[in-house]
Structure formats: structure tokens, C-alpha cells
Amino acid sequence: MKSRHHNNRPVELPNFCHLGVSLRIALTVEATIIAGVIARVADADAFWVDFIGLSALVQPALLLCLLTLCAASRWLRSLPYIKGVMATLAIAVGVPLAVAWWIAPLTGGMPVYPPVIVGLFALGLGGGLLAYFNLRARALSPAITEARLQALQARIRPHFLFNSLNAVLSLVRSDPRRAEHALENMADLFRALMSQANQLAPLEEEVALTRAYLELEQLRLGDRLQVSWHIQKMPADALIPPLVIQPLVENAVYHGIEPQPQGGEISLNVYRSGDKVHIVVRNPVAEAAGHHKGNRIALANIRERLLLHFDLDAQLKSEPMGAVYQVHIVMPYTRERTQPAPAHPDRR
Amino acid sequence: MNAPNPPLRILIVDDEAPARRRLRDVLTDCAAELPVEIVGEAENGLDAITQAQRQPVDAVLLDIRMPGMDGLECAAHLNRLHAPPAIIFSTAYDAYACQAFELNAVDYLLKPVRVDRLVRALGRAHRLNAGALDQLREAYPKARTHLSVSEKGRIVLIPVDDILYLKAELKYVTVRTAAREFLLEESLTRLESEFEQTFLRIHRNCLVARHRIREIGKLPGDDEGHFLRLDGLDERLSVSRRQYSALRETLRMG
Numbered sequence: 001m002k003s004r005h006h007n008n009r010p011v012e013l014p015n016f017c018h019l020g021v022s023l024r025i026a027l028t029v030e031a032t033i034i035a036g037v038i039a040r041v042a043d044a045d046a047f048w049v050d051f052i053g054l055s056a057l058v059q060p061a062l063l064l065c066l067l068t069l070c071a072a073s074r075w076l077r078s079l080p081y082i083k084g085v086m087a088t089l090a091i092a093v094g095v096p097l098a099v100a101w102w103i104a105p106l107t108g109g110m111p112v113y114p115p116v117i118v119g120l121f122a123l124g125l126g127g128g129l130l131a132y133f134n135l136r137a138r139a140l141s142p143a144i145t146e147a148r149l150q151a152l153q154a155r156i157r158p159h160f161l162f163n164s165l166n167a168v169l170s171l172v173r174s175d176p177r178r179a180e181h182a183l184e185n186m187a188d189l190f191r192a193l194m195s196q197a198n199q200l201a202p203l204e205e206e207v208a209l210t211r212a213y214l215e216l217e218q219l220r221l222g223d224r225l226q227v228s229w230h231i232q233k234m235p236a237d238a239l240i241p242p243l244v245i246q247p248l249v250e251n252a253v254y255h256g257i258e259p260q261p262q263g264g265e266i267s268l269n270v271y272r273s274g275d276k277v278h279i280v281v282r283n284p285v286a287e288a289a290g291h292h293k294g295n296r297i298a299l300a301n302i303r304e305r306l307l308l309h310f311d312l313d314a315q316l317k318s319e320p321m322g323a324v325y326q327v328h329i330v331m332p333y334t335r336e337r338t339q340p341a342p343a344h345p346d347r348r
Numbered sequence: 349m350n351a352p353n354p355p356l357r358i359l360i361v362d363d364e365a366p367a368r369r370r371l372r373d374v375l376t377d378c379a380a381e382l383p384v385e386i387v388g389e390a391e392n393g394l395d396a397i398t399q400a401q402r403q404p405v406d407a408v409l410l411d412i413r414m415p416g417m418d419g420l421e422c423a424a425h426l427n428r429l430h431a432p433p434a435i436i437f438s439t440a441y442d443a444y445a446c447q448a449f450e451l452n453a454v455d456y457l458l459k460p461v462r463v464d465r466l467v468r469a470l471g472r473a474h475r476l477n478a479g480a481l482d483q484l485r486e487a488y489p490k491a492r493t494h495l496s497v498s499e500k501g502r503i504v505l506i507p508v509d510d511i512l513y514l515k516a517e518l519k520y521v522t523v524r525t526a527a528r529e530f531l532l533e534e535s536l537t538r539l540e541s542e543f544e545q546t547f548l549r550i551h552r553n554c555l556v557a558r559h560r561i562r563e564i565g566k567l568p569g570d571d572e573g574h575f576l577r578l579d580g581l582d583e584r585l586s587v588s589r590r591q592y593s594a595l596r597e598t599l600r601m602g
Contacts, residue, residue, distance in 0.1 A: 157441075158441040159442075162458075163364070163440045163459065166366065166461075167364065167367070167370075171366065173373060219366060221364065261392060
């Protein structure tokens, strides 16, 4: 397996198109400006004048820089690390200089800051940020990330295992074919649960797994469990972290269906909107809900796995909406296996 | 016929149909060692109690985790029957409950159930004693869905949702629903802590259903006294001075 060799994988440049990366860059630049201005001025009024004036100069350069880096991200990441760093710094210095030169006529012919200052400022910040991303990449090295993902591996409820075994046993004599099918579903489910794979997996596999799980639950719960699937517009080839949907649905059954004598309906909505994949799971809220803790642990677990895979580009929102409880996950639509990233990704 | 022992009359209670079918299969298998007769199947606690009142039952195989009335509550009500049946709990997985069962020598089965284990449990099945049941309830702190009272050798179940107020009177607690009154042998303090989500104390001796409060008024002539009226009941209940401010506080928040 590739993952065995990740310990001595060379450090990579960050993917500049990721929201988390851009946000960290922008915030650092802004914080540096604030610190610089505070060091120079005496009172609050002067601070605002200076800060706004400086921001007006820096923002266009910053935005253009981020766009250029994002556009060049693939190329930069395909270079050897040192060359990549050089090229990144060249962009980080070149773009602000170009912007300074371009807006010079607007400020009366004379640049507000001499090009040397602009260049050094950009070089210092760029170098500092790259050093930070380098450290961060080491701290979140695939080995550590993988260990954390392993610890977060979804666990099925023992309650479900034994009840399902019991249901299968009840079928062995009367309906051996259904018993066989149920055991096949259990095998698929447990293979996925016990696999060490923390790589992204195709969405359609996760959906098939969720279907296998729901068939087993239907065996026990009969008509009490109704499922409505809305997956016609699902991007089947999207890659998502494994075991994201199944645990959500398991929660929905455990908290929303089982406690209700008349049962209820779980609705599953998977679709793509722009470059995002949306997963929405809804279940009825049981009146006497006394076990929220388990639910929160499961959600926190999924949330952390999304964070490890997608940083700030993925979100998980959960909220009761009247008689319905909804969990909504948004994650980037990707068909590249970026996590844990191989050194020289073979892209398409 | 020369059957030495009459067969053991058994009631199966589980909310999942496959689980009931499985118990039926296993009970058939143990017929050679232990003559049994399955007198009924119930899919929830309420149904189980109805069936156990209609016909004599020797033993109940009772699932714990069921929607609505769970197994432990059902057992507590069954125990008030004129001739309470032996109770054997069944559960798929619940380390916590099993520990409580072991401690209190309560019979239980783990699903999936094995024949020999079932024969052994049925062979020694006995009635639950009230003390053990209380301790199980402490291990499982969940408010009951029904209160039960014995009337003429039968038990009557009162859905907690139907109760308007609970009033302590000498040895008993009067339970008032829109339709009628019942006498209950329980302590008001314990009822208050069990049902703190549902009932509010308005007086030293009275708890009222939170969601049934219709109006709170001042008693004419008396400048300190207040009364309270509930939906569907003309009766004016007096609110003690001590509870009045607390009552206003909770009503404003909720």
C-alpha cells in the first residue's frame, strides 16, 4: 500500500486553491499590516487613517497574488519542492511590484512606498508563510493524520450487530434466501467498517454501503422504517471520506425511528451544486429524546474527519427543524485522491 | 392424557417481528425438554399488559428496549397483577443492564438466544421482587409513560399524558384525569422527581401538568392567595405563596 511510505514523503507546497490556505495567507497579511501600523502611530484616529490607506494598497496586490497562486497551484506543486518555493516567492514578490507600478500613476506619479520596501515586505511575508505551511505539513504529516483518522474510524453499535444477527437467525429456517442476502450485506458492511482505508472513496460506494445497512435495518424494523432516496443528481464519481453517510443514517435510525412505535421516514438527499457535494440526512425527532450524547460524539467524529481531509472547505451543520432533525454536509467536489497525497500525483 | 406437568404458558414481547419469530423457533426446539405453550406475542409493553390480563401467563419473555413503554416499565406494571408472571428480560447488548441484572439476581437472556440458555432460564424463572425492580429502575432512570393502579384485582393503566394533576391526600395520591380520579400508593416527592419535565409543584401537596395550565388568578378578598385552573377542569386549585413566584418564573420562561 502506498500509505506505508508516507513517513519519508518530502514536504509539499500547500494547495493554494484551498479556502483554508488562502484564508491563512490573507489573515496573516492583514495582521502584519495592523501590527506595522500600530507600531508607527500614536492614537486611534491616526491608526484608522493609516490602516485604511495601507489596506487599499495591499488588498489588490493580495487578491491578485492569491488568484495567481491558485491558477499556478498545479504547476507549482508539480515542481521539486525547492524550485516550487522559488517560483512561489517570485509570484509573491512579482505581483505586488507589478501592482505597485500599475497604481503608481493614480497616486500622483510617485509610488507611495519604494519598490525595494514593497519587494522586501512581500518576500518576508511569503517566506514566513511558506515556512509556516512547511511546519504545518510536517505536524500534520500523513502518518499522524492517518493515525488520527484511524482513531476516528467509525464504530458500529454493538446493539446493531447483535440485533441484526438475531434477525438473520430468524430467517434461516423460513426464508434462507433472504438470510443469505442479509449476511452478504453484513459482510459488506463489516468489511468497510474494519478496513484501514482512510483514502477518499467514490460516493457511489458509500451510497451502496448505506443501502446495505438500511436493508439490514429494514429486516428488523419492517414498515416502521421508511426511506426516501433523492440521489438522481448525485455525482457518483465524487470522492468522499469513507463512512460519512452510513453513520449519519445509523444515527437517524437509532434516534429518530427506533424510539417511535409508529416509526417514521428517513430522507437522504445527495447532489452536486457547483464545485460542492451536498449530503442531507433528515429524520423525525423522537418526543422523549434522552440520548443526545451519542449523537454528538458521532457528529464530532465525522466533523473532525472532514476537517482532516478538506480543512476549511467542508462543513457539517446539524439542526432540529421543528419535528425533523437535519444534518447537512457540504464538501468540495473532487475526483483527485489528495489525501494522503502521493508525492507525484498522477492526475487523470 | 398423562402429561406430568401442564405446559408453561409463555408470552413473547419484542418490538421486532424477526426477534419474536426467532424466540418462537427456539421455544419449539426446547419443547422436548420443557413443555411450553406460547399464549401470545406482543410488540409493545401496553399490548403485553392487556394480553397478560386476558389470560393466565406463567412467564413473560420481555425485550427491554422498546419504543413507547419499555420492558422495565412493563415489568413493573405486570408485577401488580393479581398473579404476576415470572419475567425474563431479553436484550441484544447492554453491558450496563446486564450488570444490574446480575446484581439483583434477575433472569435475563442475551439475543441471539440459545436453546440451552432459554431452557435454563425458563426452568428457574421466578417472579421479580419489588426491591430488585426498584434498583433496576435506578440503573435506568427513565420516566414511566403510564402509572398503574390496582382495581378489583385488575390493573388500570393511566397514560401520564392524560393526567391533569396529582394531589397528596393522607396515605394516597389522587390522580386526576379529565375523565375521573384514581388513588395511587406512591409518594408525591418521588413522582415529582421522576416527572419533573411534565409536572410543576403549585402547593405542598399538589403537582399539575405544565402544558394543561389555563389560567392563574387572584382569589377575591384574599390579597395573598392565588388559584390555578387547568384545561378541561372547572376546579380551582390553590397555589401556595411559596410556589407562586417560582411558578410565574417557569411559566414566563417556557
